[in-house]
Amino acid sequence: MCGIVGYLGKKSATPILLSGLKRLEYRGYDSAGICVLENGALKTFKKEGPIKMLAAELDKQSLNSQIGIAHTRWATHGQPNETNAHPHYDCQHKIAVVHNGIIENFEGLKILLAKEGHKIVSETDSEVIAHLIEKFYHGDLEQAVLEAVKLLEGTFGLAVISESEKKLVAARRGSPLILGIGPDEIFIASDASAIIEYTNQVVYLEDNEIATISEQGYEVKSLDGHNANNQVTEIKWTIDEIEKSGFEHFMLKEIFEQPKTIANALRGRIKDGKIKLSVNFDAKKIDKIIITACGTSWHSALIGKYLLEKIAGMPTEVDYASEFRYRHPIVRDNNLLIVISQSGETADTLAALRETKNCQTLGIINSVGSTIAREVKSGIYLHAGPEIGVASTKAFTSQVASLILLALYIKEQISGELDQALSDELLIIPEKIQTILDQAENIKAISQNFVSAKNLLYLGRGINFPVALEGALKLKEVSYIHAEGYPAAEMKHGPIALIDKNMFVVFIVNHGPIFEKIVSNMQEVRARGGRIIAITDVKDAAVEKLSEFIITVPSVSEELSPLVNIIPLQLMSYYVASANGINVDKPRNLAKSVTVE
Numbered sequence: 001m002c003g004i005v006g007y008l009g010k011k012s013a014t015p016i017l018l019s020g021l022k023r024l025e026y027r028g029y030d031s032a033g034i035c036v037l038e039n040g041a042l043k044t045f046k047k048e049g050p051i052k053m054l055a056a057e058l059d060k061q062s063l064n065s066q067i068g069i070a071h072t073r074w075a076t077h078g079q080p081n082e083t084n085a086h087p088h089y090d091c092q093h094k095i096a097v098v099h100n101g102i103i104e105n106f107e108g109l110k111i112l113l114a115k116e117g118h119k120i121v122s123e124t125d126s127e128v129i130a131h132l133i134e135k136f137y138h139g140d141l142e143q144a145v146l147e148a149v150k151l152l153e154g155t156f157g158l159a160v161i162s163e164s165e166k167k168l169v170a171a172r173r174g175s176p177l178i179l180g181i182g183p184d185e186i187f188i189a190s191d192a193s194a195i196i197e198y199t200n201q202v203v204y205l206e207d208n209e210i211a212t213i214s215e216q217g218y219e220v221k222s223l224d225g226h227n228a229n230n231q232v233t234e235i236k237w238t239i240d241e242i243e244k245s246g247f248e249h250f251m252l253k254e255i256f257e258q259p260k261t262i263a264n265a266l267r268g269r270i271k272d273g274k275i276k277l278s279v280n281f282d283a284k285k286i287d288k289i290i291i292t293a294c295g296t297s298w299h300s301a302l303i304g305k306y307l308l309e310k311i312a313g314m315p316t317e318v319d320y321a322s323e324f325r326y327r328h329p330i331v332r333d334n335n336l337l338i339v340i341s342q343s344g345e346t347a348d349t350l351a352a353l354r355e356t357k358n359c360q361t362l363g364i365i366n367s368v369g370s371t372i373a374r375e376v377k378s379g380i381y382l383h384a385g386p387e388i389g390v391a392s393t394k395a396f397t398s399q400v401a402s403l404i405l406l407a408l409y410i411k412e413q414i415s416g417e418l419d420q421a422l423s424d425e426l427l428i429i430p431e432k433i434q435t436i437l438d439q440a441e442n443i444k445a446i447s448q449n450f451v452s453a454k455n456l457l458y459l460g461r462g463i464n465f466p467v468a469l470e471g472a473l474k475l476k477e478v479s480y481i482h483a484e485g486y487p488a489a490e491m492k493h494g495p496i497a498l499i500d501k502n503m504f505v506v507f508i509v510n511h512g513p514i515f516e517k518i519v520s521n522m523q524e525v526r527a528r529g530g531r532i533i534a535i536t537d538v539k540d541a542a543v544e545k546l547s548e549f550i551i552t553v554p555s556v557s558e559e560l561s562p563l564v565n566i567i568p569l570q571l572m573s574y575y576v577a578s579a580n581g582i583n584v585d586k587p588r589n590l591a592k593s594v595t596v597e
Contacts, residue, residue: 002100003029003072004177005194006159006168008213009185014063017070020187020194021051023242025586029072030080034058035087035096035161036068042096042163046085067166069159069188071098077106078123087161088127090134091118094163095141097133099126100190101155101175109151125154133160142212145169149210149223155347159188167214171223172205176345176371179203179211179218181232186213192235192369193242193386200235204369233369241385249584251389251478255570256437258394259430262563264383265398266405270423275409279378281360283413286336289316292324292352293340296392296473297399300364301340302466303562304403311407311419311559321348325355335359338406342387342395344370364402366395380406389585391477393570396470397433400562401426407559422557429563432554436567439551443568446533446549447575450504453481457495457530458569459488460508461518467508467562471569478584479577488521501529506572508565509536509543512558522546533572535565 003024007013017034032054033046043063047053051072071086078084087096103109106125109132113120118131132148133141141162149156155174170177170188180187180195180202187195188211192202205211208223209230220228247253269276289308291301298320305316319329321339325348331337337356341349344367353361353375363376366384373379382398404426412418450456456475460468469485476483486495488507499505505525509518519542522532526546534547537555544550553564577584 002074002190003194004069004098004100004157004159004188004190005071006069006170006188006213007185008067008166008168008215009182010066011185012063013065013068014058016187016198017068018051018055018058019197020189021054021070021072023194023197024072024191025051029074031073031075031082031085032071033073033085033087033098034068034070036063036065037161037163037166038063038065040163042089042093042161044087044089044096046082046087048081048085067161067168069096069098069161069168076102077125084122084124086126088122088124088130090130092134095130095133095137096161097126097130098159099129100157101173103128103152103156104154105152129156129158137162139164141165141167141169142210145171146210146223146225149173157190167212169210169212170205171210173207173223174347174350177205179205179213179220181218186218188213193388196235196237196242197239201232202235202369203230203232204374205230206374207371236368237385242388249389249574249578251391251393251574251584254387254389254394255567255574257385258397258567259434259437261382261384261394261398262401262433263430264385265401266427267383269405270427273418273420275405275412275418275423277380277405277409279362279380279409281336281362281378283410285334286314286360286410287334288332289314289336289338290319290329290331291316291338291340292319292321292349294321294346294348296396296470297340297342297346297349299466299470299473300396300399300403301338302469303400303463304338304340304406306463307403307407307559308410311404311422312410312414314410319352321346321352324352329355331356331359333358336362338362338364339372339376340364340399341370341372342366342382342392342399344372346372350375364399366398390587390590391474391573391584393474397563397566401429404559422559425557425560429556429560432556432564433567436553436564439568440571443551443571444575446551447572448579449549451576451579453504454502455498456481456483456504456506457491457498458483458485458506458508459491459521460485460565461488461514462512463558464508464510464561464565467565467569468506470566471506471573474570474573475576477590478573478587479580479582480587481576488518491521492524496524496528499525499528499530501531503530504533505530506533506535506569507547509534509538510558510561510565511538511555519543519546535568537561537564
């Protein structure tokens with residue numbers, strides 16, 4: 001969601017800024033803009049639509065600036081158009097600002113600024129920042145930004161440029177920003193992927209910090225003026241990891257990476273008959289676990305509830321992060337709060353974490369150095385590598401694998417015994433997943449049967465009910481086909497009214513104690529003409545008779561079944577969307593990292 005890039009160095013800024021914007025396309029956006037300082041004047045170019053439109057306009061220019069800022073916008077306040085696109089100017093067009101986040105008091109600020117003679121030309125909440133900086137500017141850009149942000153309520157990641165000084169100023173509260181440190185050059189970015197092509201040395205700005213960048217280097221302070229001591233960190237992944245590697249889309253590449261990414265999540269964590277996790281809590285002192293997350297991560301949290309209660313015997317609650325902070329949750333000192341976020345920057349999840357300072361906290365995070373990763377007391381990194389596709393795939397399975405590890409770890413800490421059989425089986429899950437990926441062409445052929453469907457129902461039971469939710473979400477996200485996930489037994493309490501000959505119903509049908517119950521649910525659907533797609537690990541005459549299409553997955557323990565059952569659902573969503581000509585990696589209206597409420 002929204003992207004910021006800034007550059008000051010000895011190279012031409014425009015190609016670097018454009019390259020950074022292209023690397024940020026996966027986050028979701030609807031317009032883009034760039035501003036450079038050249039020959040003592042700010043020059044700004046903005047376009048609605050894809051970055052290639054902006055690039056085409058810049059090709060007509062002869063720019064040779066060594067300093068500038070750029071932005072991709074995902075509309076929150078005001079329509080996607082050139083006026084609302086960033087960067088935004090002050091009245092005199094001498095100060096330009098790019099902004100991620102939401103300024104909650106912008107309406108009041110607009111009224112006050114208008115009374116002072118400022119003319120606001122856009123519908124955005126962001127433009128007021130440029131005018132506030134103008135109000136306080138007296139030859140010192142850093143000081144003007146410091147004064148301006150004192151009046152802002154809400155979240156922001158800012159990059160500011162002025163025609164009067166060859167410097168950039170960046171500030172952060174609640175929206176991620178990093179500095180990239182290279183030889184004779186410094187970058188600003190909202191995401192490391194924007195600058196990894198140029199440097200792997202970064203400084204993470206903390207909340208309520210400001211950075212001033214000049215030809216002499218950079219300086220980071222707190223917003224109250226005290227010097228900060230931010231360390232330079234090395235990014236471990238490389239540019240090769242965010243290329244498509246021959247796949248048509250990042251989403252498909254990331255689906256096929258899952259044998260490797262799950263193996264990475266497990267590597268070194270099951271060793272010498274023990275689960276090895278770097279956590280800072282005493283499991284014996286924990287009497288309840290609360291998990292909070294959003295979207296796909298919330299579905300992994302629901303699976304985590306089953307795992308932690310069944311394997312570890314630990315009472316567990318799951319909350320949407322967006323609801324958690326507003327429902328006055330009861331969190332005690334002896335509780336463990338787990339927050340799950342691929343990006344580590346999800347605004348609602350971060351806010352939920354900050355609501356609960358009294359208990360132990362654990363993050364399950366993919367992005368090293370992210371805000372959540374820095375603020376939790378313990379963390380489990382996924383090591384899945386950068387996930388570029390907006391619809392999460394490999395991060396989801398790595399989250400589930402990490403939750404299985406956590407459940408095994410807590411059980412071992414409490415009882416002193418490792419569930420050796422389950423941990424051994426977990427280690428060979430990557431091989432099981434590969435056997436499903438080997439069926440990709442068959443899954444693609446089955447998917448072609450419902451590319452024109454209007455609605456699908458996904459049904460599962462027990463630990464696979466959240467898998468049904470995730471399968472339906474994937475289809476909605478990338479194909480724009482309406483789909484709903486339900487517990488299979490709940491279907492008869494309402495959704496069964498939707499079943500007719502045009503309704504495709506995906507059933508997750510695994511062996512186990514409720515197998516016959518699920519078959520009974522399948523009979524109810526078939527009796528009403530529904531068309532069944534079965535994801536199953538059993539060869540059963542009843543399942544074969546009731547199903548129009550069958551996708552076979554390897555037989556595994558119930559606790560591990562979500563890891564194999566989700567793979568064909570991810571592939572089905574991808575193939576349906578691709579057949580319908582949709583930009584699978586950047587579906588409409590969605591953003592990869594949701595950094596606003």
